[in-house]
Amino acid sequence: MAQGGRKIVIGVDESEFSEQAFNFYVENFLREDDTLFLVHTPERYNFVDASPAVLHELLDEINKKVRALENKYQEKIKAAGIKLGKFVTKQGGPGEAIVAVADKEKANMIVTGCRGMGKIRRTFLGSVSDYVIHHAHCPVLVCRK
Amino acid sequence: MNSESECVMANIGPNIGERRNVIIAMDGSDYAEGAFKWYMDHVHRADEDHAILLNVTDHRHSLTHGSAWMTADPKLVEHAVHEEEKKAREMEKKLEGYLIETGIEGQVVMVKGDPGPTVTKVAEEYNAAYIVTGTRGHGKIRRTILGSVSDYVVHHSAVPVLIYRQ
Numbered sequence: 001m002a003q004g005g006r007k008i009v010i011g012v013d014e015s016e017f018s019e020q021a022f023n024f025y026v027e028n029f030l031r032e033d034d035t036l037f038l039v040h041t042p043e044r045y046n047f048v049d050a051s052p053a054v055l056h057e058l059l060d061e062i063n064k065k066v067r068a069l070e071n072k073y074q075e076k077i078k079a080a081g082i083k084l085g086k087f088v089t090k091q092g093g094p095g096e097a098i099v100a101v102a103d104k105e106k107a108n109m110i111v112t113g114c115r116g117m118g119k120i121r122r123t124f125l126g127s128v129s130d131y132v133i134h135h136a137h138c139p140v141l142v143c144r145k
Numbered sequence: 146m147n148s149e150s151e152c153v154m155a156n157i158g159p160n161i162g163e164r165r166n167v168i169i170a171m172d173g174s175d176y177a178e179g180a181f182k183w184y185m186d187h188v189h190r191a192d193e194d195h196a197i198l199l200n201v202t203d204h205r206h207s208l209t210h211g212s213a214w215m216t217a218d219p220k221l222v223e224h225a226v227h228e229e230e231k232k233a234r235e236m237e238k239k240l241e242g243y244l245i246e247t248g249i250e251g252q253v254v255m256v257k258g259d260p261g262p263t264v265t266k267v268a269e270e271y272n273a274a275y276i277v278t279g280t281r282g283h284g285k286i287r288r289t290i291l292g293s294v295s296d297y298v299v300h301h302s303a304v305p306v307l308i309y310r311q
Contacts, residue, residue, distance in 0.1 A: 006187065024305060028165075028274055028275065028305075029188060108187060109187070109307075125299065125300055133290075133291065133299060133308060134290045134291065136310070137310070137311075138310065138311070139183065139307060139308060139309045139310060139311075140307070140308045140310075141275070141305060141306075141307045141308075142299055142305060142306045142307075142308065143305045144302065144303070144304070144305055144306075
């Protein structure tokens with residue numbers, strides 16, 4: 001058994017698939033000394049034409065959602081007994097963000113759901129998991145139910 | 146618990162007691178070996194896991210014997226089949242060797258068939274918790290990032306898939 005201190009990157013969004021992936025990791029892979037990086041990319045709005053008032057409202061809404069998500073996963077982290085969990089919010093595509101964080105932190109493994117918030121359900125694998133599988137430089141766990 | 150037996154833990158059957166089955170797809174390639182070693186070092190839970198080292202031999206190519214492209218000389222066919230069997234036995238020994246070396250709780254499962262669908266089917270049969278696979282195996286085509294079997298498995302598996310790469 002290798003010495004501890006694994007770094008695990010998990011992409012999270014508001015979907016239940018994200019929760020399932022997190023739960024699966026906790027039940028089947030979790031080690032006491034794991035450090036978790038939860039990567040989230042809030043939805044982007046096109047701000048160019050927005051008036052200041054609308055802009056303010058939109059930003060507010062985004063911040064609220066991000067904080068809610070953060071709180072939700074902080075609870076889950078605590079409940080699972082994970083010692084260290086960091087929430088990372090990035091701009092841009094979720095796949096790219098997940099891979100970027102994993103590269104930067106030299107993660108031991110990435111955990112991703114099979115799909116997330118996307119509307120297309122015909123494929124077995126969402127675009128984010130698909131991207132991550134093809135671009136990650138470390139092992140990737142694709143969860144599915 | 147694992148220290149007592151040195152013999153090959155083969156063919157015990159699915160779902161021993163409370164252990165969860167983990168399928169590790171192995172074709173004898175370096176990628177597969179790497180995946181197994183990584184699984185051992187970073188993922189394997191000694192008191193919970195039952196590792197199933199799964200090897201799928203694609204026997205269908207031998208069906209080209211007797212077609213327009215190859216003679217149906219019985220001796221040739223017999224020889225080819227014999228060679229296949231020999232290779233399979235060597236593979237089985239190699240995989241059993243991994244189990245013995247590491248002393249982990251597990252078994253070797255050898256199956257004939259179309260690799261991708263067979264891996265997913267066996268995973269279902271054994272009620273596997275998840276499947277471990279490399280990005281590619283023995284295949285000759287290197288243009289894709291994900292080999293055809295791993296690609297199939299990750300798209301069609303009913304259970305989580307861990308794709309190993311370094």
